[in-house]
Amino acid sequence: MKLLVLDAGHCLSLALVREANRRSDTELTIEEGVELDPARLAEVAPDALVIPPLSRPIVAAPAEVTAHAEAVERCMEACREADIPLVWCVSDQLYEDGFAEPIDEHVIPRPRDESLRRLVATGDRIRAEHPHHLIVRVGPLFALEGSHAWLNELIDTLITGGEVRGEADVTCCPTSADAVALALIGMLQQQQYGAGAWGSYHLAGTEPVSVYTFVSVVRTQLATRLEGRGDHRELGPLRALHHHHDHPLRRVLNCRRVLEVFGVHQKPWRLELGNMLDAWCRANTPACGEEESAS
Numbered sequence: 001m002k003l004l005v006l007d008a009g010h011c012l013s014l015a016l017v018r019e020a021n022r023r024s025d026t027e028l029t030i031e032e033g034v035e036l037d038p039a040r041l042a043e044v045a046p047d048a049l050v051i052p053p054l055s056r057p058i059v060a061a062p063a064e065v066t067a068h069a070e071a072v073e074r075c076m077e078a079c080r081e082a083d084i085p086l087v088w089c090v091s092d093q094l095y096e097d098g099f100a101e102p103i104d105e106h107v108i109p110r111p112r113d114e115s116l117r118r119l120v121a122t123g124d125r126i127r128a129e130h131p132h133h134l135i136v137r138v139g140p141l142f143a144l145e146g147s148h149a150w151l152n153e154l155i156d157t158l159i160t161g162g163e164v165r166g167e168a169d170v171t172c173c174p175t176s177a178d179a180v181a182l183a184l185i186g187m188l189q190q191q192q193y194g195a196g197a198w199g200s201y202h203l204a205g206t207e208p209v210s211v212y213t214f215v216s217v218v219r220t221q222l223a224t225r226l227e228g229r230g231d232h233r234e235l236g237p238l239r240a241l242h243h244h245h246d247h248p249l250r251r252v253l254n255c256r257r258v259l260e261v262f263g264v265h266q267k268p269w270r271l272e273l274g275n276m277l278d279a280w281c282r283a284n285t286p287a288c289g290e291e292e293s294a295s
Contacts, residue, residue, distance in 0.1 A: 005028055034071040052148075090135060092138065092173075097112075137201070142272075154215055158219055160236065173253060206269065
C-alpha cells in the first residue's frame, strides 16, 4: 500500500513514518506542506492521501484555520478527480461545548466559533462530494517530536522550570500519535482489501481525564524517572485553570464504531505516555552509573 502524507513535520506524519518503517506492506511519500498540486498527486498515484489534523484550532489564528480548511478542500477536489481516497484527521475541539455523554460518530459538530464552523463546512463538503473518504476525529495528540506534539512542549517547559497550565474543568481523551498512526494504516489496509467502510470515525485514548490531570501525570512520571536515574532537578510548577465554572466541559469521543468496523482497540494513554517518557529519559539523561563511569 502506498500512502501520500502531507505536512511532513507534523507529529502524526512522523509517527506514520515510524510505523511504516516497521512494516513491509506500507510505503510512504511525504510532502512538506498541506498544499498539494494535482500533478504531484497524479505522479505519486497513492492508494490514499492522508492529511494530519490542525491541532488546537480553538486557539489558532482564524487565518491559519481558514488556510487549512481551504487547503483540505483543494486536496479533496484533486482526490475526487483522480478517484483517490482522502483521509482527513480532525481535532476533537470541533465539539466546542462538549457533551454530557461520549460523542458518537454520527454527531456532526455544531460549534459557535466561526473558525471552527469553517472546518465543519469542509467536512460537510467532503461527505457530500467525495464518497471515498475517512474523516477521523482524534483526541488531543501527544508525541515526543514534531509540530502539534504537546508532550514535547510539556517536557521542555517542565525541564526548564517553567509553569505548566492545564484546565481542571475540561475532560478529554489524550491520544498517542503513534497509536493513531498504527490505527490509520490498519484501517487503510482493510480498505485496500475491500472493506469499503468509508465515513467518519472517532479515534482517541482510553480513560477520559481533565487536561490538568494529564499534565500532572506527565510531571509526576517524569520526576519519578529522573530521580530513578540519579537526576534530582526541580521541575516547573503546575497551575490549574478553571474556565467553565458553571458547567465543566466533557469532550470525550465514543470510539465504538472503529472497533466494530475495523477491530481497532483504543490504546491506554497512560501506557503510551510511560513508553514515551522512558524513551525521552534514555535519550536525554544518563543513568547514575553511567555518570560515575564517565567521571
